[in-house]
Amino acid sequence: MVSRRSRAVTISDVASLAGVSIATASKALNGKEDVRAETRQRVIEAAEELSFRPNALARGLLTGQTRTVGLLTSDSVGRFGIPVLLGAEDAFGAGEMAVMLCDARGDAIREQHYIRTLLSRRVDGLIVVGESTNTRPSISRDLPIPVVYAYGASNDPQDVSFVPDDVGGAALAVRHLLALGRRRIAHVTGPMDYKAAADRAQGLRITLEEAGVPQAGETLYGAWSQRWGRHAAEMLLMGQPEVDAVFCGSDQIAAGFVEAVRERGRRVPDDIAVIGYDNWDVFSIQTRPALTSVDMNLEILGRTAAQHLFAAIDGKATPGVHRLPCRLVIRDSTAS
Amino acid sequence: MVSRRSRAVTISDVASLAGVSIATASKALNGKEDVRAETRQRVIEAAEELSFRPNALARGLLTGQTRTVGLLTSDSVGRFGIPVLLGAEDAFGAGEMAVMLCDARGDAIREQHYIRTLLSRRVDGLIVVGESTNTRPSISRDLPIPVVYAYGASNDPQDVSFVPDDVGGAALAVRHLLALGRRRIAHVTGPMDYKAAADRAQGLRITLEEAGVPQAGETLYGAWSQRWGRHAAEMLLMGQPEVDAVFCGSDQIAAGFVEAVRERGRRVPDDIAVIGYDNWDVFSIQTRPALTSVDMNLEILGRTAAQHLFAAIDGKATPGVHRLPCRLVIRDSTAS
DNA sequence: AAACAGAACTAAAAGGTTTTCGGAAACGTA
DNA sequence: TACGTTTCCGAAAACCTTTTAGTTCTGTTT
Numbered sequence: 001m002v003s004r005r006s007r008a009v010t011i012s013d014v015a016s017l018a019g020v021s022i023a024t025a026s027k028a029l030n031g032k033e034d035v036r037a038e039t040r041q042r043v044i045e046a047a048e049e050l051s052f053r054p055n056a057l058a059r060g061l062l063t064g065q066t067r068t069v070g071l072l073t074s075d076s077v078g079r080f081g082i083p084v085l086l087g088a089e090d091a092f093g094a095g096e097m098a099v100m101l102c103d104a105r106g107d108a109i110r111e112q113h114y115i116r117t118l119l120s121r122r123v124d125g126l127i128v129v130g131e132s133t134n135t136r137p138s139i140s141r142d143l144p145i146p147v148v149y150a151y152g153a154s155n156d157p158q159d160v161s162f163v164p165d166d167v168g169g170a171a172l173a174v175r176h177l178l179a180l181g182r183r184r185i186a187h188v189t190g191p192m193d194y195k196a197a198a199d200r201a202q203g204l205r206i207t208l209e210e211a212g213v214p215q216a217g218e219t220l221y222g223a224w225s226q227r228w229g230r231h232a233a234e235m236l237l238m239g240q241p242e243v244d245a246v247f248c249g250s251d252q253i254a255a256g257f258v259e260a261v262r263e264r265g266r267r268v269p270d271d272i273a274v275i276g277y278d279n280w281d282v283f284s285i286q287t288r289p290a291l292t293s294v295d296m297n298l299e300i301l302g303r304t305a306a307q308h309l310f311a312a313i314d315g316k317a318t319p320g321v322h323r324l325p326c327r328l329v330i331r332d333s334t335a336s
Numbered sequence: 337m338v339s340r341r342s343r344a345v346t347i348s349d350v351a352s353l354a355g356v357s358i359a360t361a362s363k364a365l366n367g368k369e370d371v372r373a374e375t376r377q378r379v380i381e382a383a384e385e386l387s388f389r390p391n392a393l394a395r396g397l398l399t400g401q402t403r404t405v406g407l408l409t410s411d412s413v414g415r416f417g418i419p420v421l422l423g424a425e426d427a428f429g430a431g432e433m434a435v436m437l438c439d440a441r442g443d444a445i446r447e448q449h450y451i452r453t454l455l456s457r458r459v460d461g462l463i464v465v466g467e468s469t470n471t472r473p474s475i476s477r478d479l480p481i482p483v484v485y486a487y488g489a490s491n492d493p494q495d496v497s498f499v500p501d502d503v504g505g506a507a508l509a510v511r512h513l514l515a516l517g518r519r520r521i522a523h524v525t526g527p528m529d530y531k532a533a534a535d536r537a538q539g540l541r542i543t544l545e546e547a548g549v550p551q552a553g554e555t556l557y558g559a560w561s562q563r564w565g566r567h568a569a570e571m572l573l574m575g576q577p578e579v580d581a582v583f584c585g586s587d588q589i590a591a592g593f594v595e596a597v598r599e600r601g602r603r604v605p606d607d608i609a610v611i612g613y614d615n616w617d618v619f620s621i622q623t624r625p626a627l628t629s630v631d632m633n634l635e636i637l638g639r640t641a642a643q644h645l646f647a648a649i650d651g652k653a654t655p656g657v658h659r660l661p662c663r664l665v666i667r668d669s670t671a672s
Numbered sequence: 673a674a675a676c677a678g679a680a681c682t683a684a685a686a687g688g689t690t691t692t693c694g695g696a697a698a699c700g701t702a
Numbered sequence: 703t704a705c706g707t708t709t710c711c712g713a714a715a716a717c718c719t720t721t722t723a724g725t726t727c728t729g730t731t732t
Contacts, residue, residue, distance in 0.1 A: 008458075008480070008688095010687095010688055010689085011688070011689065011690095012688080012689095020711075020712085021711065021712040021713080022688090022689080022690095022712080022713095023690080023691080023692095023711075023712055023713075023714090024710085024711055024712070026689065026690060026691085027690090027691090027711090030690080032690095032691095034709075034710060034711075035710075035711080036709080036710065036711090039710080039711085053452065053455050053456045054456060054688080054689070055397070055456070055458060055687085055688050055689070056456045056457040056458065056689095057393045057394075057396045057397040057402065057457070057458055057687090057688080057689090058393075058397055058687075058688035058689040058690085058717085059688080059689055059690075060393045060689095060717090061391070061393040061394055061397055061687095061688085061689080061716095061717045061718065061719095062688085062689055062690055062691085062716070062717050063689085063690070063717085064717080066393065068436075068457075071437070082418065085437075086439060089437060089438075089439055090439075093438070093439075093446075093450075096453070098436050098438075098453060098454075098457060099436065099437050099438075100404075100434050100435065100436055100437070101407070101421075101425060101435050101436070101437040102425075102429070102434075102435075103422060103425055103426075103429075110429075114429075116389065117432070117434060118434075119389050120389045120390060120391070120392045121392040121393070121404075121434060122344075122391060122392065122393055144344065225622055226618075226622040226623075227622055252618065252622075256622070259595065263599070282562075282588065282618075286561055286562040286563055286588075286592070344718095346717095346718060346719085347718070347719065347720095348718080348719095356681075356682090357681065357682045357683075358682085358683090358718095358719080358720095359681075359682055359683075359684095359720080359721080359722095360680080360681055360682070362719065362720060362721085363681090363720090363721095366720085368720095368721095370679070370680060370681075371680070371681085372679080372680060372681090375680080375681085390718085390719070391717085391718050391719070392719095393717085393718075393719090394687090394717075394718035394719040394720085395718080395719055395720075396687095396719095397686095397687050397688065397689095397717095397718080397719080398686070398687050398718085398719055398720050398721085399687090399719090399720070400687085
């Protein structure tokens with residue numbers, strides 16, 4: 001049990017024990033030149049024995065690099081920030097970076113406060129994770145460190161942003177349905193003011209147009225909930241019984257949809273094929289039948305954003321909004 | 337646009353601009369004595385003008401306090417770590433602390449690595465967030481900083497741990513059912529090797545015993561999934577049609593349960609009252625009917641853990657496993 | 673006028689590390 | 703021996719802030 005009051009061991013202690021100067025100890029431990037192999041070994045053993053951990057504060061103060069990044073999120077309660085955050089954390093962890101987590105809860109004041117704190121702590125860079133794919137105000141201006149936006153893009157095209165390609169994701173889903181021979185495809189999605197909803201609806205429209213297939217009815221906008229999915233299913237089954245496939249804007253909606261369809265005695269996928277979005281396992285593999293779904297590869301997105309933040313820190317910024325491809329996970333709800 | 341290569345502004349720059357010494361500038365900015373009000377004002381304005389941010393590294397190096405804590409989680413993908421994490425982050429944010437997030441992904445090696453990194457960065461303390469309520473190995477030994485465990489307790493009773501009172505939570509649920517006049521109460525829950533499942537089953541047993549009401553059948557252990565909930569419902573409806581209430585170990589299980597009950601034409605809550613656990617909104621308010629559920633108050637738990645970490649950093653540790661009360665949220669699935 | 677007290681300010685040290693540059697030792701060559 | 707070269711090591715500066723222990727200044731009392 002190390003006493004909590006005992007002064008932490010410094011490189012000076014290591015140097016003493018090894019019988020060398022501080023400078024030599026530093027070089028030995030950092031793999032620098034100009035140290036005899038034998039001396040280096042002695043220093044390393046001394047450090048080991050004292051379980052020496054270099055003081056990152058002192059190092060950072062001197063080098064100007066803290067090997068720390070800030071992760072600014074607006075709403076990490078939300079389901080989508082988390083995987084992005086994890087992917088980023090993963091990439092940073094591999095690069096020996098530490099992550100400071102700040103959740104602004106969608107409050108601009110709080111966000112400003114966090115930015116100040118992070119600057120004070122001299123983080124090397126910043127990742128801003130959106131709460132939705134909607135674009136958000138840029139904070140890059142006047143910040144002395146690079147910033148990368150993930151999930152939701154910055155409104156400044158000069159910034160570096162990484163977002164899922166929802167238009168492409170919808171296209172994947174629709175092409176799959178078309179390939180299965182479905183020709184009466186409807187779309188049920190979330191609130192109209194979500195860019196995610198708009199993008200996916202647009203992807204559907206474009207893809208259907210390319211194939212020369214008309215969309216079955218207008219896109220139905222509602223909430224991102226099972227309740228809305230069920231409600232939409234009832235409306236569709238009543239109003240447009242000819243529909244043979246539905247592309248849902250989220251797995252929650254799709255879960256409600258298939259539940260209602262099943263309840264009405266129609267069968268998925270035989271009568272109606274259903275595709276969800278998000279590939280959220282608590283829904284996609286729990287419904288009857290399991291849902292085919294579009295996966296936004298959010299962990300990869302987070303990781304990519306982190307890697308590009310590294311690059312930006314090294315002065316190699318990659319401005320622009322980068323759209324990362326989605327992936328279709330096929331399950332029983334579209335098995336033909 | 338500040339040039340990224342320009343040296344950061346230091347207190348020395350502020351002092352120059354204000355025409356005072358560095359010491360005076362420091363005292364002025366930190367609200368210390370021995371500074372004339374007029375001088376202080378001049379310094380503050382100078383700092384404002386240069387948008388000076390004190391270098392936290394230098395400060396930390398000197399004072400030995402980084403005002404940073406590590407948040408070590410084993411599985412933040414899990415649904416339960418997140419609110420705890422948020423609560424903690426909230427408490428820290430209010431105290432001007434920064435949080436370093438480390439997700440060990442359940443890997444002991446990675447955890448060791450993170451601990452070393454955090455020590456290197458001289459964090460003032462550590463919160464360990466469990467991936468389940470199961471106890472986990474202590475890491476406090478040999479660490480020179482205080483550690484608080486949240487959600488899952490440490491296996492060392494000398495450590496400071498905060499966990500939800502699942503026994504009490506179950507008691508809340510069961511007493512509610514008893515108060516509604518239900519006397520044939522069954523229990524469907526998750527895997528037997530989860531402490532959460534065992535604790536809740538125990539809470540149910542104790543409470544029923546106290547009331548002199550026998551449990552309807554053995555506790556049914558399964559998975560934490562809707563699928564299992566549905567399956568259990570079918571078994572129960574077939575095998576024990578007399579059951580008039582079911583306490584489910586999670587909202588996911590409960591969601592599956594009510595879905596299957598509904599499908600079989602029995603009514604919730606008229607024929608069978610159902611209670612879930614977790615109060616996970618994507619399920620509890622989306623099922624038909626909405627679920628009465630036990631809320632573990634995880635944000636409060638996280639916040640409490642953080643506050644006690646503060647105390648421990650100040651030398652006022654509170655050893656032991658602290659069980660925090662749960663809360664019953666009543667909805668239609670038990671409305672009588 | 674001298675001595676003093678208190679207010680306002682400053683020089684300098686400390687904190688732990690990395691890096692630069694100079695120096696010493698060891699070795700080979702003339 | 704004298705000198706150049708290489709190899710290895712160490713002294714000291716630098717990073718930025720806080721705090722201690724003065725120092726100067728102003729005004730008051732004897």
